[in-house]
Amino acid sequence: MERLTIHAAQPYEVLIGEHALGEVNKLIQDLQPKVSSVLLLIDEKVYQLHQQTVEQNLPHDALYVLPQGEKAKTFSVYEKAMGAALEAGLDRHSLIIACGGGAAGDLAGFTAATYMRGIRYIQVPTTILAHDSAVGGKTAINHPFGKNMTGAFHQPSAVVYDSLFLSTLPLREIRSGFAEVIKHALIADPEFLKELIDHVKDLKEIDESFLLYALKKGIQIKGEIVRQDEREQNVRAYLNFGHTYGHAVEAWSGFGDKLHGESVMIGMVYALLLSERKTSLDFNTDEFIGWVKSLSYEIHIDAPFGELLALMKKDKKNLNQMIRFVLLKTVGQPVLTKVEPSELEYIHHSLKRKGE
Ligand code: NAD
Ligand code: ZN
Secondary structure, three states, rough: EEEEOOOOOOOOOEEEEOOHHHHHHHHHHHHOOOOOEEEEEEEEHHHHHHHHHHHOOOOOEEEEEOOOHHOOOOHHHHHHHHHHHHHOOOOOOHHHHHHOOHHHHHHHHHHHOOOHHHOEEEEEEEEOOHHOOOOOOOOEEEEEEEEEEEEEEEEOOOOEEEEEHHHHOOOOHHHHHHHHHHHHHHHHOHHHHHHHHHHHOOOOHHOOOHHHHHHHHHHHHHHHHHHHOOOOOOOHHHOOOOHHOOOOOOOOHOOOOOOOHHHHHHHHHHHHHHHHHHOOOOHHHHHHHHHHHHOOOOOOOEEEEEEEEHOOOOOOOOOOOOEEEEEEEOEEEEEEEEEEEHHHHHHHHHHHHHHH
C-alpha cells in the first residue's frame, strides 16, 4: 500500500493498494476534531459482493444501502440518505463513509457537503473510474433536466482505494474507468502515455501491479491539477478533456447505452482530431485509434451532428454561448479554445469515417 497527499487547501491522504482498507479504523481515530459517529453509505452491489470485508473494515454506527450505480444520484435517494443521517443522530463532528463507484461517491459526498452545512467524509472507491471521481471534491446529484446539475465542492478527509474491490468489477466497467486513466496521461504526461500503450494490450489481462501503478499516476496527475485550481476557475477545466463531445454522446445515448468512460473515449478521439486541425498537434492519432480499438473501445457514433451540437451548447465550460473545447498542443499540454460549429461539424464527419 502507498500513500499520496492531495494538496488541496486542506490537504488529505490517498491510501492506495492492497490492504488499504485495514487502515481505515486508525485513520478515523486520528481525525481531528475527534469523530463522534459514522454513517456508511454504500452501493448496493458492492455491499452484496463485499459485505463481509466491508463489515470487518469500515467501522460505522449506521448504514444506508444506496441503489446501484447512477440510480443513487437522485433527489429522492439524497433525501433518504439525509434521513438516514438524521435518524442516526449525526452531528457536526460525525463522518460519512462513501463506498462504491463514482455515483455512490458523488451522492455520499453531496450528502456530507450539505448535512448541517457540511460534515467530513471519506471516499472508499470501488471502481477504476472512481480513481478520478473520489479525488478532487466535486460532489453532485442529477436533475431530470441535467446530469450533475446540483452539487458542491467539498473535499474528502481521506481516500482509501483498496484494489480488492476491483476483482469483481465487470470488464465493461474496467474499460470505462480506464478511459479516464488514459485521459490523465494525455493531458499531463507523454511518458506515462507511452507506458500505457506499451503495457496495456488487453484489458482482461491487465497486470495488477501495473494497474495500481497507473491508477496512482492518474491520481497524482489529478491531485496536482486540483492543487492548482480547486474550484475550476482555470486549469481544472483540462480534466474535461474528451468530455465536451463525450458528454453529448453519453447524453444522446440516454446515459446507459454508453458508459461514461466509453463516451469519453469517443470524445477524446474527437478532441485529438480537432486538435490536429486547430493547434497543429503533432501526434499519431490514427495509431492511438488503432490502440484503443484493439482494447475494444467503440469509436463508432450514430448520433446526428445537430443533436450533439445542441447538447454541447449546454456544457458548463461555455461562456457567452461560445463552445469551448480542451484541446492538446502536444501530449501533456492542454489548452482551452473556442470552436465554431462549422469546425465541429467537420470533425464529427471525420470521426464517423474513422469509427467505421
Ligand atoms: P458507478 O458508480 O455507476 O458504478 C458502475 C457500476 O459498477 C454500478 O452498477 C455499481 O453497482 C457497480 N460496482 C461498483 N463497484 C463495483 C465492484 N467493485 N464490483 C462490481 N460492481 C461494482 O460508475 P463509475 O463509473 O464508478 O462512476 C460514474 C459516476 O461518477 C457518474 O455519475 C459520474 O458523473 C461520476 N463522476 C464524478 C466525478 C467527480 O469528480 N466527482 C468524476 C468523474 C465521474
Ligand atoms: Zn469523466
